[in-house]
Amino acid sequence: MGIKSTQHPFFISVFFLGIFLFVWHVATISPPFDPTGKTEEELLVLEFNGDIVQTDDGRYVWNPEKEKVKGVPGPMTVAEKAWIELNEAFVIKGTNDHGIAFLVGYTVSRFSVGFLVASGVAILVGIILGLNQMLFRALNPFIQILKPISPLAWMPLLLYTVKDPKWTAILVVFMAAIWPTLATTAFGVNSLRKEYLQVAAILQLSWFKRLYTVILPGAAPTIVNGLRISFGSALVAVVPAEMLLGELGVGYLSWIEWNNLDIAGVIFAILVVGTVGVLLDSGFNKLAGLVTYRE
Amino acid sequence: MSFLSIDHLSKHFPSHSGNGKVCIFEDVTVKINKGEFVTVIGHSGCGKSTLLNIIAGLETPTEGGAILNGQEVTGPGLDRMVVFQSFALMPWMTVFENVALAVRSAYPTWSSQEIKAHVQKYITLVGLQGAETKKPTALSGGMKQRVGLARAFSIEPKVLLLDEPFAQIDALTRGVIQEELVQMWNATRNTVFMVTHDVDEAILLSDRIMLMTNGPSARIAEIVDVTIPRPRSRETIIEDEHYYKIRNHIIHFLVRHASHGQADESGEHTERSGPVEINFRDQATNQ
Numbered sequence: 001m002g003i004k005s006t007q008h009p010f011f012i013s014v015f016f017l018g019i020f021l022f023v024w025h026v027a028t029i030s031p032p033f034d035p036t037g038k039t040e041e042e043l044l045v046l047e048f049n050g051d052i053v054q055t056d057d058g059r060y061v062w063n064p065e066k067e068k069v070k071g072v073p074g075p076m077t078v079a080e081k082a083w084i085e086l087n088e089a090f091v092i093k094g095t096n097d098h099g100i101a102f103l104v105g106y107t108v109s110r111f112s113v114g115f116l117v118a119s120g121v122a123i124l125v126g127i128i129l130g131l132n133q134m135l136f137r138a139l140n141p142f143i144q145i146l147k148p149i150s151p152l153a154w155m156p157l158l159l160y161t162v163k164d165p166k167w168t169a170i171l172v173v174f175m176a177a178i179w180p181t182l183a184t185t186a187f188g189v190n191s192l193r194k195e196y197l198q199v200a201a202i203l204q205l206s207w208f209k210r211l212y213t214v215i216l217p218g219a220a221p222t223i224v225n226g227l228r229i230s231f232g233s234a235l236v237a238v239v240p241a242e243m244l245l246g247e248l249g250v251g252y253l254s255w256i257e258w259n260n261l262d263i264a265g266v267i268f269a270i271l272v273v274g275t276v277g278v279l280l281d282s283g284f285n286k287l288a289g290l291v292t293y294r295e
Numbered sequence: 296m297s298f299l300s301i302d303h304l305s306k307h308f309p310s311h312s313g314n315g316k317v318c319i320f321e322d323v324t325v326k327i328n329k330g331e332f333v334t335v336i337g338h339s340g341c342g343k344s345t346l347l348n349i350i351a352g353l354e355t356p357t358e359g360g361a362i363l364n365g366q367e368v369t370g371p372g373l374d375r376m377v378v379f380q381s382f383a384l385m386p387w388m389t390v391f392e393n394v395a396l397a398v399r400s401a402y403p404t405w406s407s408q409e410i411k412a413h414v415q416k417y418i419t420l421v422g423l424q425g426a427e428t429k430k431p432t433a434l435s436g437g438m439k440q441r442v443g444l445a446r447a448f449s450i451e452p453k454v455l456l457l458d459e460p461f462a463q464i465d466a467l468t469r470g471v472i473q474e475e476l477v478q479m480w481n482a483t484r485n486t487v488f489m490v491t492h493d494v495d496e497a498i499l500l501s502d503r504i505m506l507m508t509n510g511p512s513a514r515i516a517e518i519v520d521v522t523i524p525r526p527r528s529r530e531t532i533i534e535d536e537h538y539y540k541i542r543n544h545i546i547h548f549l550v551r552h553a554s555h556g557q558a559d560e561s562g563e564h565t566e567r568s569g570p571v572e573i574n575f576r577d578q579a580t581n582q
Binding site: 193195196198199201202203204205213214217218220293 | 351352353370371372373375376377379381383385386387388396397400401430432450
């Protein structure tokens with residue numbers, strides 16, 4: 001059972017990928033330039049516009065330079081672009097032209113700082129609110145108003161107050177990551193089975209010991225769920241933050257390739273964003289697996 | 296001076312309608328001697344678990360109080376360990392860690408070897424050797440409550456408080472664990488205060504059984520002396536001449552109080568009289 005059931009989905013995945021690449025390839029092939037039915041004048045205009053070029057043997061073909069920005073590039077063009085980018089992954093060509101490995105590094109570190117600080121603050125505040133029903137009810141209206149605000153909506157204000165795009169990008173991630181964790185932590189701590197706290201009270205555990213032997217592990221599965229939601233929204237926020245702030249990173253890569261009208265580069269950047277997401281997500285899941293338990 | 300005395304205890308909760316209060320039970324006075332096993336029987340909702348929680352210090356009484364060994368109960372403490380109906384084992388800890396958490400709290404000066412040996416002793420006592428590294432999820436209800444008992448006995452509390460400890464365990468296993476509890480109690484002679492609605496369980500384990508009327512305003516109406524010699528076992532106890540007398544008496548009481556208000560209509564006990572003490576040995580000699 002083991003071999004078959006683990007191999008099948010893999011082959012099916014490869015099969016679907018093959019179909020997708022094939023359809024993509026076929027759909028993006030442009031037919032060779034056909035000069036029949038065109039007057040000499042029309043051909044001259046096309047050549048003048050740079051749409052076509054004359055080869056050494058006198059035939060007209062599509063201008064290969066213009067081909068790159070015409071329509072959607074095919075998989076081969078993207079693969080070629082990816083190959084070039086990956087070969088230069090560790091090369092710094094200029095202030096704003098860093099290799100893809102650096103861009104991934106910038107995004108991951110920017111994301112990590114914002115997410116970790118937000119999670120720390122959210123868990124701490126969430127525990128306090130979860131243990132104090134009165135405080136929770138008092139602050140809940142504010143949380144409800146702040147929670148649905150898009151983290152990007154904060155950006156102009158943040159940029160104005162901190163006056164530094166680096167920190168603004170991190171703060172945008174922070175704003176995206178704080179609310180789901182805060183709300184679920186408060187809920188998780190509040191709905192912790194009261195017997196656990198009673199046992200802790202009978203055993204006369206100190207406040208700190210109660211926190212890390214009973215409250216935190218008890219609420220951990222709920223907290224992890226909150227972190228997971230925060231993680232997703234922070235990952236969504238980091239890309240546009242980089243685009244808008246012009247901070248080097250994978251989001252920035254996507255935008256700069258668009259500015260260069262290099263659509264293959266844009267597609268490559270999208271794939272890199274996806275890959276970075278998978279890397280961060282699998283790391284997160286490993287961590288989450290350590291703290292969850294079954295009732 | 297008795298070891299544990301519950302003195303004119305009353306508990307009121309604010310009523311659901313907001314104004315006014317609901318009296319759960321009132322004027323409960325009980326004296327329990329050291330090494331005695333006392334059980335409270337009553338219908339669900341009569342406040343017997345609230346009574347236990349007040350002794351545990353997990354809830355506060357409206358009036359009166361509990362005095363243990365000359366000291367008034369003001370909050371939870373290591374001298375009064377509860378065995379919970381829902382087991383209350385930390386599901387993220389192994390069996391060993393659950394017991395060790397309690398032992399470490401009760402004996403903070405012990406070395407890790409001493410703690411380990413002590414934990415192992417009590418895990419062995421409840422027959423769970425080999426399951427130390429299992430998480431509670433991997434255990435049956437009976438095994439979970441064995442861990443609960445090991446945890447409670449391991450800190451050697453002055454009073455053990457059993458809150459319907461076997462209510463969530465299947466009937467066959469329940470009998471086995473009851474017998475194990477009898478043996479553990481014989482070995483340690485702890486003072487035990489138990490709450491249950493299982494009549495046979497109460498007779499098997501207790502020295503005295505307190506019968507509680509239904510709430511609101513529940514009170515302890517009768518105290519039945521279990522005049523069956525120890526050591527007891529489930530097999531031999533039913534042979535005793537007092538067994539069915541006691542059992543029938545308790546069941547009659549519970550049936551009489553099955554619906555609200557009926558107890559008062561019967562007019563057997565006037566409002567303010569103390570609990571009636573029932574002792575079948577005395578009755579036999581009197582006759």
